[in-house]
Amino acid sequence: MDTFEKYRPRFHFTPKANWMNDPNGLVYHNEYYHLFYQYYPDSTVWGPMHWGHAKSKDLVQWEHLPVALFPDSLGYIFSGSAIIDKDNTAGFGKDAMVAIYTYHDPVKEKEGSELFQTQGIAYSTDDGETWTKYADNPVIENPGIRDFRDPKVFWNEDRSIWQMVLVAKDHVQIYDSDNLKEWAKISEFRFADNPPLGVWECPDLFKIKVEGSEEEKWVMIISHGTGAPNSGSGTRYFVGDYDGTTFTTQQKESLWIDYGTDNYAGVTYNNTPDGKRIFIGWMSNWEYATTTPTETWRSAMTLPRELKLIKNGDNYLVQSIMIDGFETRYSTVSAEKVSGSYPSNFEYADLQYSAISFDVMIKDELKVVLSNSLDDKYTFGYKKDSGEFYIDRGQSGLVDFNANYKKSSFQTMNIGSWDKLSLNIILDASSVEIFVNDGEYVMTTQVFPQTDFTRFRIEQPAEVDVNNFNLNKINY
Ligand code: FRU
Numbered sequence: 001m002d003t004f005e006k007y008r009p010r011f012h013f014t015p016k017a018n019w020m021n022d023p024n025g026l027v028y029h030n031e032y033y034h035l036f037y038q039y040y041p042d043s044t045v046w047g048p049m050h051w052g053h054a055k056s057k058d059l060v061q062w063e064h065l066p067v068a069l070f071p072d073s074l075g076y077i078f079s080g081s082a083i084i085d086k087d088n089t090a091g092f093g094k095d096a097m098v099a100i101y102t103y104h105d106p107v108k109e110k111e112g113s114e115l116f117q118t119q120g121i122a123y124s125t126d127d128g129e130t131w132t133k134y135a136d137n138p139v140i141e142n143p144g145i146r147d148f149r150d151p152k153v154f155w156n157e158d159r160s161i162w163q164m165v166l167v168a169k170d171h172v173q174i175y176d177s178d179n180l181k182e183w184a185k186i187s188e189f190r191f192a193d194n195p196p197l198g199v200w201e202c203p204d205l206f207k208i209k210v211e212g213s214e215e216e217k218w219v220m221i222i223s224h225g226t227g228a229p230n231s232g233s234g235t236r237y238f239v240g241d242y243d244g245t246t247f248t249t250q251q252k253e254s255l256w257i258d259y260g261t262d263n264y265a266g267v268t269y270n271n272t273p274d275g276k277r278i279f280i281g282w283m284s285n286w287e288y289a290t291t292t293p294t295e296t297w298r299s300a301m302t303l304p305r306e307l308k309l310i311k312n313g314d315n316y317l318v319q320s321i322m323i324d325g326f327e328t329r330y331s332t333v334s335a336e337k338v339s340g341s342y343p344s345n346f347e348y349a350d351l352q353y354s355a356i357s358f359d360v361m362i363k364d365e366l367k368v369v370l371s372n373s374l375d376d377k378y379t380f381g382y383k384k385d386s387g388e389f390y391i392d393r394g395q396s397g398l399v400d401f402n403a404n405y406k407k408s409s410f411q412t413m414n415i416g417s418w419d420k421l422s423l424n425i426i427l428d429a430s431s432v433e434i435f436v437n438d439g440e441y442v443m444t445t446q447v448f449p450q451t452d453f454t455r456f457r458i459e460q461p462a463e464v465d466v467n468n469f470n471l472n473k474i475n476y
Helices: 106-110 403-407
Strands: 018-029 032-040 050-056 063-069 076-085 096-104 117-124 148-156 161-168 171-177 184-189 200-209 216-224 234-242 247-249 264-268 278-282 305-312 315-322 330-332 339-341 345-347 354-362 365-371 377-383 388-392 410-414 420-428 431-436 441-446 455-458 464-474
Touching (some): 018 264, 032 063, 032 076, 050 076, 096 148, 117 148, 161 200, 200 234, 200 264, 315 431, 420 464
Antiparallel strands (some): 032 050, 076 096, 365 455, 431 441
């Protein structure tokens, strides 16, 4: 039907070839959303890190660009962020794009030093095409902490100053700078986890308005190498207050951006034209990322999502919703193309590149199965009495390529008890993203069916009442 390799997503970003992990340097500039990413151009597994580069006007169709940052004598180029220096505070030029990233020195690491991660900067005055590393790198030396990385820089408009959040093993450090070259540490943020979660990675911090009010809060995002709700790596968030120096939260428990296994190291865009908070995550999990069954490339990004903050009683929740304009790619599947009894049991040949949405009144339970001619199945559902939403990819096709993938076949999230759920399910070649109740809860998972899923079925005898059912093919 088309020329895509098996499992190559159609409308999720993938590198043309070879290994990719975290999104980096998410910044909007001159009508384009730039996406840099952790990239190893010589292999389909992780290696000496570069920053790959792509840009897009709509966050869906991406143009591949040459590798932006290469390793140098200070080390590999690990994750980080990018800003537009509108006032030329660094002296690299007005509107220069400046990347702030971690240097990971493999030589020092091998020698047994703890000081092998430092922070560096580079700039581009041609929209991110060519880059010059700053001559006096690193701009932040290692203070004696082994895991010291992933700087996210943003312009703090309340204080008119650059600020950086950086992770240091088991906490976040916040820094100030006037010129992006000299940085002063101003505070730390810690959270008493019992048991502790894995190494802190890829932080973000931003101000956001509570929907439907004038109240403003700050959200801190942190990824954890291990300890996510359904095993391996995952990304959580804290809603709190920030006085320009110290971040505080009343939150007692972890809330996760995504409860599925495959959304990691996500951060948000700087400098969006409309002030929206657009998030992209890496759609994989360190527990099995290097062994997924793709051949020429490895890993995709999640769909970009807009983050919104809502308040239910005293609780704040970050919602992940479809970006504006994504629905312009939808074309409604006409009834002739569907066989079976619609909507509970039907087949449709292109199900894998689709968005399915519906509202459902649930008496006790909901169970939905996506399947194919080889009887591979991807199941998801909800149990009202326990408040548990689940996915089961245990028989979804290739599952034996890694014991950890198999171990996380069954995944759950507690969403509380609801009579009605609204669901939005996005299927691409090797991913399923499920947004529950306008993205208040999300589960993103990779899946490798032997052949495309064609069939969508609401299992009986569950007593459910389905409304507003929509099946859309996504144009790519
Ligand atoms: C997160 C991460 C970052 C690091 C990068 C290295 O997935 O471990 O902390 O900068 O990947 O590729």
